[in-house]
Amino acid sequence: MKENSHTIGTARSARINEAVRICIVGKLRLALARVGLPSANLDICFWSLAPAQGLPRVIGDVCSTLRTHTGTTTGKTTGTKGQQMKKTQWKTALWAAAKTASAAVALGLWAGSAAAQAQDPLKVIRIGIATGGVGSDPVRHGGTSAALAYTDGGLEEEFKKDGVKVQWTFFKGAGPAVNEALVNKQLDFAWQGDLPSIVHRASDVKTKIILGSGVRGGLYLAVPPDSNIRRLEDLKGRKVAVFKGTNLHLAAVRALADKGLSERDVKLLNLDLPSAEAALISKDIDAAFGYVGFFKLRDQGLAKVVWSAAEDSYKYTRQTALLVTDDFAARHPKAVERVVKTVVLYAHKYSDENRRAELFAQWGKAEYAEKVWREDFIGQPLRVRLSPLLDPFLVARYKDAADEAHKLKLIRKKPEIDSWFDRRYLNAALKELKLESYWPVYGANGDLVAAP
Structure with missing residues (x-):
């Protein structure tokens, strides 16, 4: 029966690993013999050696095995004279193994190295977006540099010549739903807010933040048109909707806390944005935290917008970013570079104030009307809102979010x-x-450090 490429690649990786194992063990046997130590059981430490473990695991296993089978500890002398090993002699033995393993990696012999990656060519890039967007085939989405790259097909064009498919998945369950997909290894990249990102990092899901995309996002408080609520302090004892588990949630709680209100002082209800808007219209709730969709309700006379984060403090704005899984970045670092470069190109193109009208017209084809975006960006330079930088401001907001x-x-x-x-x-x-x-x-602290 003909072997498929996966079977061939797996067999080849196994042979490579065995060859590297033999080289390392041989080097160590020689090093140990020079200092008069037994090495008969040395190769036991390689029984579980896997391609992804790499050099640190190899050396760690070697240390463990040497301690077990020689009764030695680093920097000390124990046992019989023939089993004594000083710290310098340990270094000699480990360095021999390190040189062999490092050489294997450098030559592409290690199964987890670039040579093995050739057995697993990139065929698809899977990107998860923490919003449902609107419509279908295609879904329409706006508001960030990542959305611009999506709408214009920038990534598809970048990878077209390589035959790589770019697969976008939009999640109506927002950040929490994206986290579930990350846990199940269904995504390579994810665009999501600070809180859900922090939740998956706290659960040891391995990702890296590689690009700001949607920094200083707006947060608004809407109430029924006949409500007597005028400010955040008036929310005490009221029923207030917020989409929990998203960056809306944490920003809202932060703003309430600064006004002297805890979650116990208000009745926070977990409603997604469409449900919150419906509850406002029916007056089943007293207020709702949300985004620019409230402007449409206001213009229809169905709600009032009584508070804006941007007009109050930068601390209450929402942050979103593009992340990549550690696994994808390790296997396809050049692809990550190309993704980031493509999104940066869109951020640069539309950070030009001369393109402000064009930008809002582009986004106006998606979830919210053009005039909504114009209002949301009033008084805010495009170079600030579309910045891809991972600057101290953004890092501090994620630290604050983690603390909260x-x-x-x-x-x-x-x-x-x-x-x-x-x-x-x-x-x-x-x-x-x-x-x-x-x-x-x-x-x-939000202060300008370096002007463009």
Whole structure:
């Protein structure tokens, strides 16, 4: 029976791993013999060696096995004279293994290296978007640089010559639904807000934030037209809708807290945006936190917009970003570079104030009307709202979000944030396109650090 390419690739990887194992074990046997130590059981540490484990796991297993079978500990001398090993001798043995394994990686012999990647050519890029959009075939979506790349088919064009398909999936369940897809390994990239991203990182889902796309997003409070609610402080004891688990949720809770209100002081109801709008119209709720869709209700006389995050404080704005899974980035780093560069090109094109009308006309074909976007962006430079930068401002907002999510017990453990931001791809794109100083840089406190 004819072997398929996957079977052949798997068999080849197994042979490569065995060859590398033999090389490493041989080097270690020689090193141990030179310092008078037994090595008969050395190869036991390689029994579970897998391609994805790489050099750190190899060396770790070697250390563990040496301790087990020689009774030694690093930097100390124990046992009989023939089993004594000083710290320098440990380094000699480990360095021999490290050189062999490193050489294997450099030559592409390791099954997890570029040679093995050739057995798994890129055929499809799967991107998840934390919104349902509108319509179908195609779904229409606006509001960010990622949305511009989607609408214009920029990524499809970029990868067309390689025969790579770009698959977009829109999630009406927003960020939480995207997280489920990430857990099930159904996505390579994800566009979502800060809170759901923090939730999946706290659950050890391996991703990297590679691009800002939708920073300083608006947040609004709407009430029925005859309501006496005029400000956030008036919400005490009222029924208020918010889409929990999304970045709307955390921004709303943050704003309420700064006005002296906790979640216990208001009756927060979990409603998605369409349900919240319907509840406002029927007056089943007293207020709702949401986005620019409230403008349409206001213009129809069905609601009043009484509060805006952008007019109050940058701290209450919402942040969204593009993430890539660690697995995809490890297997296809060049593809990640191309995705980031493509989205940066769209961010640059539409950060030009001369294109403001064109930008809103483009987005006006999607979820919300053109005039809605014009109002949402009043007083806000395009270079600020469309910035792809992973600057101190954005990092600080994610840190704040992680702190708040932990305090609210939305996550069990608070994740580390700094190393989550991977600037390699963005920095490479900015350098290649000569855009390193094009967008403003903001500090953690929201102050301008570097003007374009």
